[in-house]
Amino acid sequence: MKAAIVVFPGTNRERDMAAALEKAAGHNSKPDLIWHGETELKGYDLIVVPGGFSYGDYLRCGAMAGNSPILRSIKEQAERGVTVLGVCNGFQILTETGLLPGVLMRNAGLKFICKMTHIRCERRVAPFTGAMAEGQVSRVAVAHNEGNYFADEDTLNRLEGDDRVLFRYCDDRGNVSDKTNLNGSQRNIAGILNEKGNVLGMMPHPENAIDPIAGGVDGLPLFESLAKAVMERA
């Protein structure tokens, strides 16, 4: 699997992401860390936009990165069908750049949330959740100040109608309610797909749940799904 992880000034999860991908895809598949100044991103099976505070999150989270030249290249690759994953700040960037609908607003409680939570996999879809079961509950960390997913009613209905809501915040048994909605997201949305199904944005950090001694291993199936899907295609 040839994977690229894009690094902006202020990105801080790129190493965790690289470790997760390597663990799932094997040690001969070290991802390339691509500095944001590059404008060409060709020949990759997977492009990851990791978490952090790109460009200091100035103006709006992800706004500066979303309009940077490297994002134009990512957009082109996504349109060609390359798999793209955006986590946390990466999700914010993908919405700002228009690859995913909606926007991540300030958490409803106005506080930065850094804690373990549960998410429910809503659907098995080849590149991202192929190694998971529908309804599978994962225990993963969130760490964000702007994770409150917002889109207008039409967009939300379209997302639901097309089965593009991939993860929702839930409790340890998979129940989705207002009580399990930690940041105020519309319809408990934690992760969504684009129309084609090759771009996923999610707020929680599966890359920080890949080792039993640190946070558990519930994040691994997502990376195993990616590795498997990409290898099958190759």
Next chain:
Amino acid sequence: MKANVTVTLKRGVLDPQGKAIGHALEGLGFDGIGEVRQGKLIEVELDETDRAAAEKKLDEMCRKLLANTVIEDYRIEIVA
């Protein structure tokens, strides 16, 4: 030419920060406070002498970067 661009959340989009500010004002004893909404002000200096051209340019800036029109409205005001 100088312009002020005001970016605010759209009506109908919940503004928890505005709400918190409203509560704080009430806590300070200010009464009769209705809805409070907050936004941001961006001052832009432009190397442009034609007002209409400047407004057009600023409008494009707002749509491309300064505002996220999914949740925000913007207002352009040429001030000098």
